[in-house]
Amino acid sequence: MFTFEFLDAHHGDCFLVHWGAPHDRVMLVDGGPGGVYRATLRDRLRQLRGADGGGGPPHLDVVCLSHIDEDHVGGLDRLFRDMRQAQQDGDELPYTVGTLWFNAVEELVDRRAPGLSASVRPLLEHAASDTAFGASYQQGRTLRNATTALGLAGNAPFGGPLTEGAETVLDDLDVTVVAPDEKALAELEERWLEAKQRGDPGVISAGYTDGSVPNLSSIVLLLGHEGRTALLTGDARGDRVLSGLSALGLLDDSGPLHVDLLKLPHHGSDRNVEAGFFEQVRADHYVISADGLRHHHPSENTLRWLVESRAADDAYVVHLTNHIAFAEEELTRLREGRAFDIDVRAPAEQALLIMEGDPP
Ligand SMILES: [Zn+2]
Structure with a gap:
């Protein structure tokens, strides 16, 4: 089994990866904005089995936070707060977690320049309330403190930032x-x-047009199980994803990389990818986690680049985690004379299930 379950994360990301046998292993990637925890995620997690498929509190083998933007970290912040509250009250923890994968920006900075982050920290703490990055930075620290108090193994077995x-x-x-x-x-x-x-901590987030600090630090994972693969891109920039794939020897002149599932970077924004991205990475399942409300995501440009990168008779599916009128109209227009399918989560469905038990 290698199944993806994309929850309604509003304008953010929140999904479960299920793999393995005889019992389901589970990775939770991101938690969406804060409200997603109570609206959707908490109830879904309560249905999970305990460690090793047994009883006891629901178990997550891995929780992976791609980066510290509110639309990814908010729900995880609530989840770990619930665990902390139970711990402080002396109650059984609502969940058990094997490991948390998360890159604290200061750990990334210190990887190249040991000690540099400590000298900037007071400036950032001072700025926490005035800048979006300051707020995200503070949320990252809060998360790290909560998980340390819970005794969670951070970044095991990597032993440091991913x-x-x-x-x-x-x-x-x-x-x-x-x-x-x-x-x-x-x-x-x-x-x-x-x-x-x-x-001046303002220079960290000001004056850069090529991507925010959280997006620069976004974790991109390539997962493989039973011959199938998935590329999970967080809010990373497309060119960074491509250069990473090239450095790993996964992209060369012989043709595009094929994955079974591609979660599009940054909710399908056209500021993170170019047409060439889709020429180099192809998938059977393209997933866009967005709601089209707070931001104009996914962009019509992105949808057009994706579809135009494929042959008219190619069979693949474009999945949307929410009904988004402008995106569906554009996809329907693009679908004329083409073979791909469009899959939109119905409002009554808890999640989009992708690659559910189907053979390769
Ligand atoms: Zn995002």
Whole structure:
């Protein structure tokens, strides 16, 4: 079994990866914005089995936070708060968690420049309430503190931040980290140095048009199980995903990389990808996690680039986690004379189930 379950994460990401036999192993990737925990995620997690398929509290083998933007971390923050509350009250924990994968930005900065983050931390703490990045940074720290108090194994078995080229096998699930890459880490270091020199944390988030700090640090994973693969891109930039795949020897001149499932970067925004991205990465299942309400995601440009990268008779599915009128209209228009399918989660359905028990 290698099944993906995309919950309604509103404008964010929140999904479960199920793999393995005889009992289901489960990875939770991101928690959507805060409200998703009570609206959807909590009830779904309560249905999971205990560790090793037995009784006891629902068990998550891995929780992976791609990056610290509110539309990814908010729901996980609520989840770990629930666990902390139970711990403090002396109650049984509502869940057990094998390991948390999460790159704290300061750990990434320190990987290249040991000690640099400590000299900028006071500036960032001071700025926490005035900038979006300051708030995200603070949320990352809160999450780290909660999980430390819970005694959760951070980034096991990687032993540090998840960066390009790190690999592990987890009960027959092959995990390869595609991003962040060295170039992203170098850029983070440069921003932190500049903030330190100017004594101004604002330079960390200001004046850059090529991606926010959280997006630069976004974890991109390539998963493999039973001959099938999935590329999970968080909110990373498409060019960073491609350079990571190239560095890992997964992209060359012989043709595009084929994966069974591709979660599009950054909710299908056209600011993260170009037409060439879809020429180089092809999938049977393209998943867009968005609601089209807070942001115009997915962009019509992205949909057109995706569809135009494929032959008219190619069979594949474009999945939307929510009904989005403008996106469905564009896909319906693009579908004329083409063979692909469109799959939209019905409002009454708890989740989009993808690759559910179907043979390759
Ligand atoms: Zn996002």
